[in-house]
Amino acid sequence: MNIDTRKLVRASLLLAMGIIFQIIGRNIPQINQFLVGPIINCILILTAFICGKWLGAGVGILTPILAWLVGQLATPLAPFIPFIIIGNLLFVFLFSLFMEGELLKRSIGIFLGAIGKYVFLMFASRKLIYLLGLNFPPKVAKALSISMSIPQLITALIGGALALMIIELLIKRKIL
Template sequence: MISKTNKIVYSSLLLAIGIVFQIIGRNIPQFNQFLVGPIINSILILTAFICGRWWGVGVGTLTPLLAWFVGQLATPLAPFIPFIMIGNILYVLTFSLFIQGNMIKRAIGVILGALIKFVFLTFASTKLIKLVGLSFPPKIAKVLATSMSFPQLITALLGGALALIIIELLRRRRVI
């Protein structure tokens, strides 16, 4: 059992790693989403596994906001941050339902979490924003809808797979 103090330290460390990669990612725009996305998704899964679901939810809530602060998320997309937060929360909570058990169960959690996050962000970026009265210029709306669809599924699956590999390595070394 990890103490509350260690959970704070581990989740803060994982969040800090995420911030570093967000800063790096903003400087490589052509690879930004496919470099930063999997790493952030991996951090969400690792935080939930190591520290618990609510710590994962906390990190998942902070990462989009911090991405905007460091300039990794474009300023015109700032009104969409709450939707990204919700997508991250759905990803973490779905995975958390499958934490206990073997690698196959955790893999199912990653896959289902990635699918739910993908469906939510696709719906939010194409339909929900209109329902809540957000309007983006057509060019921004197109970029938003594109970046919040299949790339989200791919980055969530890749990040989840990376996290599962790291979890297995840590378990074999008896670190966690």
């Protein structure tokens, strides 16, 4: 198996893990965002680090679409999927600028990626959807603006920290 095939298989396995957690999260709506969010963010960072930023981006594109398909993302929020994808891409690409090197540098990447994702999703949910004429019902728009604000920052930081711990463990054990 060549290196590219190995990376694709690993990215596929990480994506499959994400789908499994999305299905589990769908069945626990009370803690859904704070269970699934960090795990998906962790998977995005792990995929970027282990498989490369482009496969990390691919997982970042597929996870919100698959969340909608498995019912983890509510149907009224489907028009917001492109914004979630962009938020995921910001997280992955900003992290990837700092992923080479020591833990401190990777930590900066996590922090900047989380901030980038948070700022974009907050702006998109509070301003961009109106500028683009997306007609979310008022209740949905309000819930969207709440869930796409501070919770996004928290889940990205937690998921990123978890990914960094796993990366350090894999490096220490000479698996990576």
